[in-house]
Amino acid sequence: MNHARLETILAKLKDRNINQMIISDPYAILYLTGRFIDPGERLLALYISGDGAHRIFINNLFTVPEDLGVEKIRFNDTDDYLSLLCGCIKKGEPLGIDKNFPARFLLPVIGRSGASRFELSSICVDEARAVKDEDEKEKMRAVSAINDQAMARFRGLIKEGVTEKEIAAKMQDIYTSLGADGYSFTPLVGFGPNCAKGHHEPDNTVLKEGDTVLFDVGCRKDDYCADMTRTFFFKKVPCEKHREIYNLVRKANETAEAMLKPGVRLCDVDRAARQVIEDAGYGPNFTHRLGHFIGLEVHDFGDVSSANQAVAEAGNIFSIEPGIYVDGEVGVRIEDLVLITEDGCEILNSYSKELDIVE
Amino acid sequence: MNHARLETILAKLKDRNINQMIISDPYAILYLTGRFIDPGERLLALYISGDGAHRIFINNLFTVPEDLGVEKIRFNDTDDYLSLLCGCIKKGEPLGIDKNFPARFLLPVIGRSGASRFELSSICVDEARAVKDEDEKEKMRAVSAINDQAMARFRGLIKEGVTEKEIAAKMQDIYTSLGADGYSFTPLVGFGPNCAKGHHEPDNTVLKEGDTVLFDVGCRKDDYCADMTRTFFFKKVPCEKHREIYNLVRKANETAEAMLKPGVRLCDVDRAARQVIEDAGYGPNFTHRLGHFIGLEVHDFGDVSSANQAVAEAGNIFSIEPGIYVDGEVGVRIEDLVLITEDGCEILNSYSKELDIVE
Numbered sequence: 123m124n125h126a127r128l129e130t131i132l133a134k135l136k137d138r139n140i141n142q143m144i145i146s147d148p149y150a151i152l153y154l155t156g157r158f159i160d161p162g163e164r165l166l167a168l169y170i171s172g173d174g175a176h177r178i179f180i181n182n183l184f185t186v187p188e189d190l191g192v193e194k195i196r197f198n199d200t201d202d203y204l205s206l207l208c209g210c211i212k213k214g215e216p217l218g219i220d221k222n223f224p225a226r227f228l229l230p231v232i233g234r235s236g237a238s239r240f241e242l243s244s245i246c247v248d249e250a251r252a253v254k255d256e257d258e259k260e261k262m263r264a265v266s267a268i269n270d271q272a273m274a275r276f277r278g279l280i281k282e283g284v285t286e287k288e289i290a291a292k293m294q295d296i297y298t299s300l301g302a303d304g305y306s307f308t309p310l311v312g313f314g315p316n317c318a319k320g321h322h323e324p325d326n327t328v329l330k331e332g333d334t335v336l337f338d339v340g341c342r343k344d345d346y347c348a349d350m351t352r353t354f355f356f357k358k359v360p361c362e363k364h365r366e367i368y369n370l371v372r373k374a375n376e377t378a379e380a381m382l383k384p385g386v387r388l389c390d391v392d393r394a395a396r397q398v399i400e401d402a403g404y405g406p407n408f409t410h411r412l413g414h415f416i417g418l419e420v421h422d423f424g425d426v427s428s429a430n431q432a433v434a435e436a437g438n439i440f441s442i443e444p445g446i447y448v449d450g451e452v453g454v455r456i457e458d459l460v461l462i463t464e465d466g467c468e469i470l471n472s473y474s475k476e477l478d479i480v481e
Numbered sequence: 482m483n484h485a486r487l488e489t490i491l492a493k494l495k496d497r498n499i500n501q502m503i504i505s506d507p508y509a510i511l512y513l514t515g516r517f518i519d520p521g522e523r524l525l526a527l528y529i530s531g532d533g534a535h536r537i538f539i540n541n542l543f544t545v546p547e548d549l550g551v552e553k554i555r556f557n558d559t560d561d562y563l564s565l566l567c568g569c570i571k572k573g574e575p576l577g578i579d580k581n582f583p584a585r586f587l588l589p590v591i592g593r594s595g596a597s598r599f600e601l602s603s604i605c606v607d608e609a610r611a612v613k614d615e616d617e618k619e620k621m622r623a624v625s626a627i628n629d630q631a632m633a634r635f636r637g638l639i640k641e642g643v644t645e646k647e648i649a650a651k652m653q654d655i656y657t658s659l660g661a662d663g664y665s666f667t668p669l670v671g672f673g674p675n676c677a678k679g680h681h682e683p684d685n686t687v688l689k690e691g692d693t694v695l696f697d698v699g700c701r702k703d704d705y706c707a708d709m710t711r712t713f714f715f716k717k718v719p720c721e722k723h724r725e726i727y728n729l730v731r732k733a734n735e736t737a738e739a740m741l742k743p744g745v746r747l748c749d750v751d752r753a754a755r756q757v758i759e760d761a762g763y764g765p766n767f768t769h770r771l772g773h774f775i776g777l778e779v780h781d782f783g784d785v786s787s788a789n790q791a792v793a794e795a796g797n798i799f800s801i802e803p804g805i806y807v808d809g810e811v812g813v814r815i816e817d818l819v820l821i822t823e824d825g826c827e828i829l830n831s832y833s834k835e836l837d838i839v840e
Contacts, residue, residue: 163780183679183769199770200788219584226580228587229601242588291657298650320542410542411558421522429559 123154123176123191127250132172134246135218141172142211143218143243144231149418150220150247151178152345155192159184165203165227168192169210177210179203204230211235218243248423252415253437259461261346262417262439266459266470268300268341269348273473275300276337280356280480286311286324293339302341306348307420310338317353317453320409332360334368334452335480340420347420349441350471351457355479367404367446368454368477374398374444375456375475378412378426382442382460382467388430395444396428404446413441416459438462439470482513482535482550486609491531493605494577500531501570502577502602503590508777509579509606510537511704514550518543524562524586527551528569536569538562563589570594577602607782611774612796618820620705621776621798625818625829627659627700628707632832634659635696639715639839645670645683652698661700665707666779669697676712676812679768691719693727693811694839699779706779708800709830710816714838726763726805727813727836733757733803734815734834737771737785741801741819741826747789754803755787763805772800775818797821798829 131154135143145151145168152158159166159180167179176192181199197203204227211217213236219228221244232240254262275296279289290311297304311324314333329335333356340349359365378395392412399408411427414420416439424430426440443457459470490513494502504510504527511517518525518539526538535551540558556562563586570576572595578587580603591599613621634655638648649670656664670683673692688694692715699708718724737754751771758767770786773779775798783789785799802816817830 185678185680199784199786219588221583221585223584224580225578225582225584225587226601226603228584229578229599240588242585244585291654294653295650319544321544425558427558 124156126255127154128170128176130250131246132170134249135243136172138218138241138243138246140216140218140241140243142215142237143170143246144168144207144220144223145170145247146220146223146227147244147247150244150251152418153247153251155190157186157190158345159186164199165207167207167227169207171212175210179207204234207231208235211237214238216241218246220244220247244423251417251422252424253435254417254439254461255437258346258417259437259439261344262459262461263470265302265306265341265343265346265348266350268297268302268343269339269350270471270473271300272296272302272339272341273337273350273352276339277354277478277480280329280335280354282329284329285326286313286316287326290324297341300341302343304342306340306342309340310336312336312453313356315450315452317455318447318449318451319453320447329356331357334364334454336453336455338455338457345418347416347418349416349420349457349459350473351443351455352473352475353454353456355477357481358479359477364452364454365477366402367448367452370399370402370404371444371446371454371456372475372477374408375442375458378442378444379458379460379467379469382434382462383465384434384436384462386434388426388432388434389428391434391442392427392430395442399444399446407446407448408444409447410445413443413457415440434462436462436464483515485614486513487529487535489609490605491529493608494602495531497577497600497602497605499575499577499600499602501574501596502529502605503527503566503579503582504529504606505579505583505586506581506603506606509603509610511777512606512610516545516549517704518545523558524566526566526582526586528566530571534569538566563593566590567594570596573597575600577605579603579606603782610776610781611783612794613776613798613820614796617705617776618796618798620703621818621820622829624661624665624700624702624705624707625709627656627661627702628698628709629830629832630659631655631661631698631700632696632709632711635698636713636837636839639688639694639713641688643688644685645672645675646685649683656700659700661702663701665699665701668699669695671695671812672715674809674811676814677806677808677810678812679806688715690716693723693813695812695814697814697816704777706775706777708775708779708816708818709832710802710814711832711834711837712813712815714836716840717838718836723811724836725761726807726811729758729761729763730803730805730813730815731834731836733767734801734817737801737803738817738819738826738828741793741821742824743793743795743821745793747785747791747793748787750793750801751786751789754801758803758805766805766807767803768806769804772802772816774799793821795821795823
């Protein structure tokens with residue numbers, strides 16, 4: 123157990139008058155224990171308590187280190203593991219619940235544990251995770267550096283006659299050869315009008331002259347996630363409108379990044395980037411939030427959106443990814459990861475954002 | 482919407498005096514709508530009701546066909562989508578809850594919907610999914626045939642000096658070249674003592690003469706999952722004990738498969754396979770259930786274990802995968818998928834189970 127992180131979480135729980143919590147999110151458990159376990163449909167639960175009686179419930183199928191720094195309760199598929207879990211919950215006291223705890227475990231815990239109330243408390247874990255420590259910053263720099271190198275290699279795959287699927291199929295090996303452990307998410311590869319689709323999966327679309335080529339890609343290294351988007355043109359920029367769209371998105375990205383420092387409201391960052399796009403008449407074509415927090419997960423808790431009035435804090439890492447999408451025609455998105463520093467920000471991606479026409 | 486499947490589920494709910502349900506599992510939604518959406522942390526919910534007022538709640542970020550056969554409620558990240566969802570729930574009546582519905586949505590629904598009680602009801606969906614229709618059977622045959630072909634190619638990767646990671650890194654392309662859409666799960670590749678570890682991830686272990694080589698692998702095609710395990714020897718069988726273990730596992734596999742037909746209790750199938758292994762003194766080394774159901778997910782609901790007294794039913798598809806694991810020394814597992822037919826079973830994998838020494 124990382125005790126500094128655990129104490130931060132327990133203090134935040136105490137501020138909410140909660141003294142015990144079930145953490146089930148494998149990434150939150152990774153954050154605290156240093157060990158990632160994907161339990162599939164099986165129970166994985168870390169019970170933490172202000173009195174120090176922490177326990178982790180792990181099916182015998184999963185190999186874990188002898189010393190996780192917390193008492194382990196192992197069980198088999200046929201054991202009554204929910205009774206084991208309910209047995210350690212303090213009756214008559216409130217119980218913090220992981221936001222991801224699934225109904226198949228939560229409804230029995232509500233029925234059988236005797237806790238006085240059940241309160242979503244992941245915010246305490248999420249707020250801790252949103253402020254990266256030095257070890258985490260180093261890992262985010264390292265994985266983003268790999269992503270920069272990978273983007274250069276992906277650019278090299280853009281050529282006459284290629285399909286989205288063919289490019290996507292080569293990305294895993296490129297990441298691995300650069301030292302990454304794998305994807306942080308399934309790559310988005312889009313050509314032309316497909317770039318305008320929100321979550322388009324690479325298909326058999328063949329690249330055509332004048333298409334935009336959008337790569338929204340990331341790798342994972344030492345448990346931390348990269349995430350970057352660049353949009354290229356193939357052979358030519360087909361019209362002034364598409365050039366204008368590219369330049370607007372770039373300007374929105376750079377406008378947002380230029381204002382980042384501790385204390386700036388995240389909704390104001392979103393507003394500034396959105397304003398650039400709205401002023402040119404493309405407001406309705408920027409259909410998503412400006413960014414999301416990232417770390418052990420591609421989408422850590424927290425976003426850069428009109429709804430988030432929280433301020434940036436030193437140690438935050440999030441994406442800045444404005445986009446303009448014209449249905450059936452074209453889409454451009456430009457995304458970096460940024461780290462808030464004591465007096466500004468460090469942009470973790472250095473891959474060029476110049477308009478780039480691939481011959 | 483697939484109305485035959487929907488009606489089956491509503492009838493099963495009615496048997497439990499439930500007339501409305503929230504389905505959130507993306508695979509259950511795929512089963513009913515034909516469309517897979519991975520919502521990440523966002524809400525995705527299909528509300529079904531005995532009175533036909535079905536609705537599906539989908540974030541605007543996700544592209545879906547115009548006609549899903551059910552009324553769509555679209556929303557943005559900043560909308561109060563939980564109020565939209567609670568607004569369609571019939572107050573004072575019980576509400577079926579998806580086993581995977583996460584606490585971040587379930588606790589607010591419990592607090593705000595006004596339903597009279599909340600009951601885990603995924604069993605109604607799972608029981609429907611456990612009996613494959615003709616379309617599903619065809620897809621399971623097709624994806625398993627690809628997996629058979631892939632296994633032959635994977636065998637060809639076994640050679641002096643190779644590491645587990647190097648073999649694993651080539652599997653995706655092999656599947657794709659054979660027409661699969663991708664993995665159904667991350668391949669397990671183990672050499673020698675690593676074969677004895679439950680969920681070992683491929684690492685930099687180098688293959689040695691006398692090692693077992695375990696491939697537990699599967700691909701996905703047209704939404705359906707394959708899953709097969711074979712264990713090879715490299716260059717020689719190092720001792721009689723390892724040969725005996727291989728032959729025992731094979732006998733356990735074939736003993737189980739020979740008894741499959743409608744009406745046989747799944748716990749009895751587990752028992753028969755386990756008996757073969759126990760009689761030879763390796764009972765404690767067979768550390769998991771004999772098999773699991775499979776279809777749209779690698780682990781569909783249902784298993785072949787001592788705890789499951791349900792009987793096999795025509796249309797069931799599950800794995801038969803006995804294993805013997807000697808810690809620090811050797812592991813062997815042999816796994817097929819089987820389809821229960823009207824009078825017996827069809828083994829969906831035809832790849833040889835003969836003891837195979839790769840030169």
